[in-house]
């Protein structure tokens with residue numbers, strides 16, 4: 001997959017109408033609709049400001065929530081338009097529809113330096129179905145397409161990929177940052193390249209492990225997925241998470257890593273609990289896990305070994321927590337890994353979703369080189385999959 005894509009710096013946007021796909025999928029208070037974190041809107045500002053400062057007429061668009069083709073008043077983007085306008089210090093013209101009369105009239109009248117926002121793309125079922133007529137109608141309002149919503153580039157939707165059939169397509173600054181940092185880590189990493197993989201299930205990470213076995217020097221496994229690997233090696237794992245149908249796969253991966261000379265590290269000790277609860281007593285276990293217990297976190301010896309393994313790394317990619325980090329007692333391993341990454345001196349990349357939330361919650365976010373803004377997208381990136389919203393952009 002080619003990550004070297006043309007950006008907004010590679011095109012003259014002056015006087016041009018630019019369709020800009022943003023990620024304004026902000027969290028909201030369910031009752032009042034109030035935006036509870038404007039992080040995603042703030043993150044979009046550099047691209048928007050660059051386009052406006054350089055004379056583009058910006059037609060911004062985004063999805064919000066999961067209306068699934070229904071017009072749901074609660075999921076209107078109107079509050080986003082208002083907030084964006086406050087952040088930019090200029091009017092954000094809001095269209096009452098997506099490709100309807102209001103949007104078309106407002107887009108036609110839009111001047112360089114002005115910005116408008118279309119209504120929630122997912123109010124129309126054709127957005128997620130990548131309907132050609134819908135994509136064309138979106139594209140017809142503009143002359144250039146800019147993709148800046150990394151969280152949706154793994155989806156072939158009308159506004160993420162479909163429109164590129166009708167418009168020259170460039171990456172915005174957010175998408176470009178994701179592509180250049182993660183692309184380099186996968187294609188030309190500073191070595192040793194260490195991947196830290198955790199989270200609940202082996203089955204979610206199979207393609208990531210397969211791809212990283214070809215690229216990484218060390219793979220560190222933690223979290224719920226480690227117990228299937230340990231069971232495959234003949235350990236007792238008690239009541240821990242087990243994917244019995246993945247045992248053969250787990251053995252194969254361990255063998256494959258050996259054959260390729262990739263270090264494949266599994267936990268050697270654990271923090272266990274008798275039940276899955278925040279109040280459960282944390283019980284230490286080394287090697288096997290007692291029959292009436294489940295593994296909830298990596299233990300102190302594992303933390304020491306894993307911290308040593310990331311020390312001196314050139315590049316570290318992390319996806320998935322080392323334990324049930326939502327419960328304080330079992331957040332020790334995840335916290336220790338976040339600290340080890342922060343202190344490693346390596347290029348550190350944290351995938352979106354739970355691991356990003358963990359790093360932020362534990363206060364290490366500013367010591368990490370890059371925290372991806374896309375959970376699903378960053379995982380598919382690590383799988384080496386072709387991302388439709390990236391493949392459709394013009395190559396450099």
Ligand code: AMP
Nearest residue numbers: 199200201223224295296320323324354
């Ligand atoms: P994922 O979405 O695959 O990254 O998995 C994240 C989830 O895995 C989090 O909600 C964690 O609580 C959960 N998890 C991590 N370690 C364990 C474990 N040992 N047992 C059960 N769940 C776990």
